[in-house]
Amino acid sequence: MNRRNFITLISTTLGLGAASCKPPDERIVPVVEPSSEVYPGVPNYYTSVFTMQNVAYGTVIKTYDGRPVKIDGNELHPASRGKSSAIMQYQIYSLYDSKRLRKPHLGNEAVKLEDTIQTIINNLKSAFEKNKKVGIIIEQHCSPALNEFLIKLSNDFPLVINYVLSTKQSQEAGVNKLLCGIDGEFAKDFRNKEYIFSLGWDFLGEDKYSLYNVHQYFSLNKKPKLFVAESNMTVTGAKANERLALRPDEYESFLADILLHILIKNSDKEISELIELIKPIRKNNFAITETIAKNLLAYKSLILIEADQSPIAHCLGAILNYFINSDKTFLKDIKLLPFSANHNSSRMRLIDDLTNHSLESLIIINADNIIANDKQLIELLKKYDTDKKISFSLYETDFSKTCGLSIPTSHWLESWGDAISIHGGYSIQQPIIAPINQESEQFQDVLLKVFQIITPGFLKGINSYYDFIRRYYAPLIRNEEEWEQVLKDGVFYDTDNLVRRIGEDANKNINMVNAKKVLSEYKYYGANNRFQAIFVNSNEINEDIFFPNPLLKELPGSMTKLTWHSAALLNPAEAGKLGIENGDNIKIETGNKEIKLPVLIIDGIAPQTIILPAIQRNILAKSVQINSSDYRTNNLPYISVEIKKTNNKTKLALVQKQNYLFESGTGRxxxxxxxxxxxxxxxxxxxxxxxxxxxxxxxxxxxxxxxxxxxxxxxxxxxxxxxxxxxxxxxxxxxxxxxxxxxxxxxxxxxxxxxxxxxxxxxxxxxxxxxxxxxxxxxxxxxxxxxxxxxxxxxxxxxxxxxxxxxxxxxxxxxxxxxxxxxxxxxxxxxxxxxxxxxxxxxxxxxxxxxxxxxxxxxxxxxxxxxxxxxxxxxxxxxxxxxxxxxxxxxxxxxxxxxxxxxxxxxxxxxxxxxxxxxxxxxxxxxx
Amino acid sequence: MAGKSLIFAIVLIPAIFIDIILIYDVYVKNIGYEPAQNASFSHRQHIEKYEIKCMFCHFASEKSDYAALPSTKNCLICHSALRNESKLLNVVNISMDSSIPIRWNRIYRLPDFVKFSHAAHIRSQIDCSTCHGEVDKLDSMRLLKPMNMKWCVDCHRNPVKYIIPPRSISGIFQTNAEIKGEELINTVSNEDYFIPVPRSAKPLPLNCSTCHY
Structure with a gap:
């Protein structure tokens, strides 16, 4: 007997003792009526579209027996091109998440969906009788049909006012409106560019368009030379040919310095006026700016400014872009990004109306997150009468609990919708699975029902939001066959502009009067000898848009390699000066507030700069621990802070602790x-x-x-x-x-x-x-x-x-x-x-x-x-x-x-x- | 030394003894596993008497890992007209009326760590009866093969000894033509099924990840 047989025998003995060697009885349950599409064990693929604020990525969803198991990019779609991001991949979790809001809640009581409709109707009717306004607060989106739906709503019901809110206020759109009369951001085209200068804009990393940018940038045959000046160590900085670690309060000064190098030779009277305005912005001279100015003029160049930067920086960037163009046109041939307008005015209107108490009823749609990040709004909404607030949301949140009526909406994989992407490709969002939660319905359908009951003539002949989409795209998709084809491809184009023009060419000339007005408002908020803090959305934190997603929480940050929690980032030299090691807890004092965070030391962060998470929430979304809107003042991306070391230490959940390669090197x-x-x-x-x-x-x-x-x-x-x-x-x-x-x-x-x-x-x-x-x-x-x-x-x-x-x-x-x-x-x-x-x-x-x-x-x-x-x-x-x-x-x-x-x-x-x-x-x- | 062999004997003798029982259990006793079914269905009646091909009811076997059991509607393709007054069809009618599927007791069962693809075997033109035995002779379905790893591996090592070439009754198509429902019964003659295709000279895969992943 050899060892092998011996082990066999012993294990069989034990196996026999443990169980009675009979397979458990199992059932096979075939369907009653077969579907022509579904074969057991054979996956089916359906197209849909994933939207994140005003960005749309076409998707292909793999299903087994009717349940979605994987989300991938759609190869035909111009923005995703078959690729996907981590956020897109992890969306499947939120579909099946059992923590989703299960039932509509009236106060603390669970009610049926049908009953809630009556409550909304009563609420709205009483508002209309008093001749008072009803507000619909909605997150920034990129759905033309939804836009049309809301416009129809406020046309037919003049008392219904729409407010569109966005998480990040793009200063660029505001500046563009002043300078060339177009409210929106421009699509950045890297093709045929030889030199790209990016001021802090992480277009390959944290930007919401990054999936599109990355694909576009890395598939270029001849890569442009990339210069990046930034405070944080970003992915874009890592991929740059040259990089400069710049303090956040020096951004404007740096731009002004480049601009002066370009303008100084010009003796035009108007320009000398401009120079006088720019000179005070330049606080110090940089050694590298002369070369940058030279390169910008010599090559076909592109200037990118971080969306979050001050209007001054964006204005300087626009002027710079204007002067480096040989034919002196302002952003020629560049298309507007769809739905990228500055929503600040909408937010200001909402704040005014809330303070005046002119809103009788409020319908808040999927905007809990934006509200949670906005200190001023949340304070105003808290004071508002509970019964007047109706919230539609996927999860139960801090905010939805303060609403009199909270209704679960369906996930995007369960609802009809549409979206327009960067290059004008339209996509239909089709439900891949019937609502898992039977007490949920997509909010458009609920609103349609409500308003049709109030005024039976409203949108006659349309019984559901699906009908509305079909009617909206009727000029483009004429028959059932074309509709099938559109659903199959996942993308279609409006070549004859039948539905709506999505982008206009920008004005040829820059409005210098407005530019000067913006520049004359310049004021320096930094402090030379203090630490400057900036708030960033890092990989681990991005998920707050979609609510706690443990998969995303555990995905290591691309630069930090940190999971589950966030940290304050410092560079090794500054940390050494303060005597701080990895994981030491520090107190970051600003004004009369303070933030406590552990430190993570990362190379490449600018001197006297500390990087803080824009928002930190605990896992179950019970409370917000850090919220940048508490600290930020003057609409500036940075604040001056004081750093103090404490005696506590935190264990950092890092997945990689070795930051440098040895001499022999594992990589070459x-x-x-x-x-x-x-x-x-x-x-x-x-x-x-x-x-x-x-x-x-x-x-x-x-x-x-x-x-x-x-x-x-x-x-x-x-x-x-x-x-x-x-x-x-x-x-x-x-x-x-x-x-x-x-x-x-x-x-x-x-x-x-x-x-x-x-x-x-x-x-x-x-x-x-x-x-x-x-x-x-x-x-x-x-x-x-x-x-x-x-x-x-x-x-x-x-x-x-x-x-x-x-x-x-x-x-x-x-x-x-x-x-x-x-x-x-x-x-x-x-x-x-x-x-x-x-x-x-x-x-x-x-x-x-x-x-x-x-x-x-x-x-x-x-x-x-x-x-x-x-x-x-x-x-x-x-x-x-x-x-x-x-x-x-x-x-x-x-x-x-x-x-x-x-x-x-x-x-x-x-x-x-x-x-x-x-x-x-x-x-x-x-x-x- | 004596103590050692005593322990050895104490462990080993019962082990051998129990092993014999176990081998009997797995290799002999389990064959013939014949649980009572909710619907009394006779394979023999359908295959031998009416020459219905295996593929007609087990419709997914050519495309999928799973052979699939026919849906209630599938039964009623024929039985809405044929012998529809029979008491034996009550189960089917009740299922159709109430939309509650018929529950069958599983006989050919593999543990979940084994990936077996019906499509892979059928596309290689291995007859159903190679693994399921002569089902066409059975009035009540029962397990005819041991369904253990040794049995799989034996055949993969020496396929010539075990493999049965496709019989017309299985309905394994050599063409990829989509033949459905009534066409299958009426129009396709026996000869259509039997087009010998040279099997690849490659030895059958025996590595672990063929089935386990």
Whole structure:
């Protein structure tokens, strides 16, 4: 008897003792009436559109048996182009979230949806009888039909007033209105540009258009030279050819300095007046501005100013843009972004009406978040009579609790809608699933019902919001077939401007009188010797738009690598001066208020600058801990603060603690010189002996901007659990794909050069994990994959110890256990949900490979798999960093790429022969 | 030394003994698992007598991992006209009227850590009876094969020994033509099904991630 048989016998004995060896009885329940669309076990795909304020991204939603499991970008849509962001990926959570508002509440009492309609009608009728106004407060949106609906409403009912609110007040739109008469932001076009100067605008990172920007920027054949001046260390700064760490109160001064360099030669009388106005704005001279001015004039340039900056900065930027254009036209050929008008006037009107008490009734639609971030509004609304407030929202929030009537709305995956995107592509938002919560309905339908009962003639012939959309687009979509096609494509265009013109060309000339008026209002608010604080929306915090989403909370910030909570960011030099270490709690005093936060030290943050989270909320949205609107004054992006160290320390939930590479380096970032010196042979594996596929992945770290959408897509695709802050602190985060961030030049404060390296399982051919597994749960497949067989794994974790890349994750607990039933619907049925006590890791999306192998078994197939499918991370990546394919086939993109470009393996000296090829980054400053 | 072998014997002898029972249980006893069904349905009647193809009712097997059971409506395609007064059809009629699906007891059952694709096997032209036995001879459905890993792997190691080429009764199409409902019964002759396609010379996959992921 050998060891193997012995173990077999012992285990069978134990197995017999534990259970009576009979499979449990199971049922099969077929449907009564089959659907022509749904096959059991075969996914269906539907298009829809995801909107975030006034940005629309077309989506394709994968469903199994009618339930959505994954959201991806729509390849035909001009803004998403098949790519998706982490926020988009994680939207699936909020659909199934059991914490959503379940039932309408009248006071504290749960009522039925039908009863609420009567309450609203009574409320409105009494207002109309008294001849008093009814306010509808709604979040900024990009739906032309909804816009039309609200306009119709206030036309037919003159007492109904609409207020549109937005989270971030764009100063740019306001300035544009003054200078060229157009209220809105302009779309930024990076094509045919040679030099881009960005003042603090993180257009590749935190910007709401970033998914679109990233795709547009990284798919340029010839990348423009990028200069970034900023206070925070942002993704855009990381990708810049040159970067300057600038104090936030120096932005205007910096712009004025550049502008003076350009204008000084001009002797025109009008311009000399302008120079006199600009001179006081320049506080100090910068060494670099002369070169920037020279570059701006020499190349086709683009100037980008952060939307949050002061009107002065935007005005200076607009003037600068005007003067560097050779033909002296103000932003020629540039289109307006749809629905990007400045909503400040709308907010001011609301505040006036609230203080005058001229509003008898208020209907607040999905605007809880904006109100929660607006100190002035929330104070005014608190004083308002509870019975007069009707709120429509997805979740129960602090604000919705103060409303007399709160009604659940349906999720965007459950409702009809429409949206217009950057380049004028219209999309229809179609419900993918019937409302999960039966007591919810989309607010448009409720409003339609209410107003139709009050005035039966209102929108005659329209029974639902769906009808309204059909009628609105009737000039464009003429028949049922076209409608089907539109739903299938997910995008359609209005080439003849039948519905509404969306963008107008800007005025040719700049209004100098208004520009001078803006500039003459300049006042310096900073203080030279004090710390300046700015508030930013960081990755971890962005989710407040969509309410607590644990998946988004656990996604590490792209620069900070921090999960679950936020921190105040300082640079190492300043922290050293104050004697502060990572995790020390500090008190940030401003005026008579103070903020307590732990410190996280990050390279590249400007001197005397501290970065604070714009808003910090605790997990269950019970209370807001930090709200930038409490502290900000004068509509400025920065405030002066005093920093004091306290004796407390906080454990930071960081997923990466090593910020710098060692001399030998795990990654290779070569300059062009190095590239020529060591002209390595391309490592094209000309292995034609095997007929099997050889799956490899090429990762172009040059393009990676650390956005984390790959991590998010992987998590949703592979049913990866959220572990919670405690477990992250224990180092047990489960993400299969790790996104490492290193600073290459730690000494350089202006340009520390952060790089990101996505590290999935390396699928080594000489895999160290395979040789140590005592139960052969880790094996090698003929197509070059490291398989993990969860049902064999006994959790010895030898493989984790032996893996040099540390990509294997161990299930310390049944993390899925205890999740609500509704959240289980979110799981991908294509693969197993791992149990406690097993090791798991990236599988190269093996279920997708298997499905594709099944497709080539089809009799119509030619039997080849040439880039016919993508891994989840590859599909999501906005900048095409990840390319996956078969190395044994010459026609695939990955084999072509690897034969052309230099690549390296992580820890290649260990001879693990990984299947992941990292394309070497060329530091671009060496080009010039 | 003596103590060691005593412990060894104490552990091992019951182990061997119980193992024999277990092997019997899994390999012999479990075959023939025949739970009572809510609807008395005879495969033999439908297949042998009326020559209805497997694919007609198990409609998803060519496209999906799952073979799928027919919907109530599917039964009524024929039975709304044929023998619709039979008491045996009460279950179907009640289900149709009340929109409550018929619940069947599962016989061919795989644990959830095993991924098995019907489509992969049928597209490789493996007859249903290779894995399900001669269902066409059964009046009441029961388990005819052991459904354990050894059984799967045996066939993957030595397919020639086990694989049955497609029989006309299975309705495995060699063409990808969509043949539906009545067409399937009436128009397609037996010869249409049997177009031999050379099976690839590649050995069948045996690596773990073929089934476990």
């Amino acid at each position: 970032f070569n300059s062009l010189k190095y590239y020529f010196r060591t002209a390595q042979k391309p490592i094209f594996n000309n292995n034609e002996n095997t007929k099997d596929n050889k799956w490899v992945m090429a990762i172009d770290i040059d393009k990676c901007n650390g956005c984390g959408s790959c991590v998010a897509a992987c998590q949703i695709e592979n049913n990866i659990p959220v572990v919670g802050k405690e477990e992250v602190l224990n180092g047990r985060i489960m993400h299969w794909l790790r996104l490492d961030r290193y600073f290459l030049n730690p000494q350089d404060i202006n340009n520390p050069k952060p790089v990101w390296i996505p590290v999935p399982c390396q699928q080594c051919d000489n895999a160290p994990c395979e040789s140590v597994c005592p139960v052969s749960a880790s094996t090698h497949s003929p197509d070059g994959l490291n398989e993990t067989t969860y049902s064999r794994c006994i959790g010895s974790r030898y493989c984790m110890v032996n893996c040099p890349y540390k990509v294997r994750r161990f299930n310390f607990y049944d993390y899925h256990k205890g999740t609500e039933k509704s959240l289980e619907l979110m799981n991908n049925p294509e693969l197993l949900r791992r149990m406690r006590g097993v090791v798991e890791k990236c599988s190269f999306c093996i279920h997708r490979i298997r499905q594709e192998k099944l497709k080539i078994k089809d009799f119509n197939s030619n039997g080849e798999m040439i880039d016919s499918f993508k891994t989840a991370c590859q599909a999501a990546c906005p900048s095409n960093v990840i390319i996956f394919g078969d190395l044994n086939n010459h026609k695939t993109q990955v084999s072509k790429l690897l034969s052309e470009r230099n690549s390296f393996h992580l820890l290649g000296n260990l001879n693990t022969k990984p299947s992941i090829y990292y394309l070497s980054e060329l530091l671009e400053s060496e080009y010039a």
